[in-house]
Amino acid sequence: MKRREICSYCGGDFTPTRRGAQKFCSNSCRSRNWQSKQRDKNKNQALTKLNNEGLQIPKTTTGEKMSLAGVGNAATGVAVVELAKTILTSAENKPATKRDIQELKTLIKSQYLPIKNLGKDATGRTPYYDVLTGNLVYLFSPVVHGKR
Structure with a gap:
């Protein structure tokens, strides 16, 4: 006698074809179950908790953390770019500084x-x-x- 199982998604009876590892009656129920779990997970992440006054405060998310190595890499990258700009930009294409403007005013006067x-x-x-x-x-x- 073949054993009958109950589908974890729709609750219908089915005869498993994969030696006890099968929880759903069809691929459709399996994918719908996964989609509903994803929807529930997204809803739970979007929920907010209430503080003492009853105001809604969004949950804090744990994002990427800063590390000293990452800060060092960013600083090194910026330094290399600025050095390259200084070396590769000709003198007539560089932006005017306050000193340049003061010298120009003195010349005009x-x-x-x-x-x-x-x-x-x-x-x-x-x-x-x-x-x-x-x-x-x-x-x-x-x-x-x-x-x-």
Whole structure:
């Protein structure tokens, strides 16, 4: 006489074909059982616990942990990239620093003198007298407290 088993998912009777290892009557019940377990697992992870005041607080998740080796690897990677950028970027393509801007302001103030009795040109540039060449030049005036 063949032994009858009860399906763990649907509860129906079936005759096992695999010597006691079979818990489900069909592959459909087996996959549906797995899917329902996954759904339940996701719901349990999404549930929140209540604190004393009755407010919902999301469960804390344990994510990746930082290690000293990982921090060291990240710092080394950033250092290598910055060194490569410094070596491979030509001088004219590097961004201006505060020192560069201060030197430019000093150069403009010493070489170019503003002409106050002559108006701006059509593009909004201010007239300056070039001390070295003796010529009139039009430059965009530096911004001072939000005004040109």
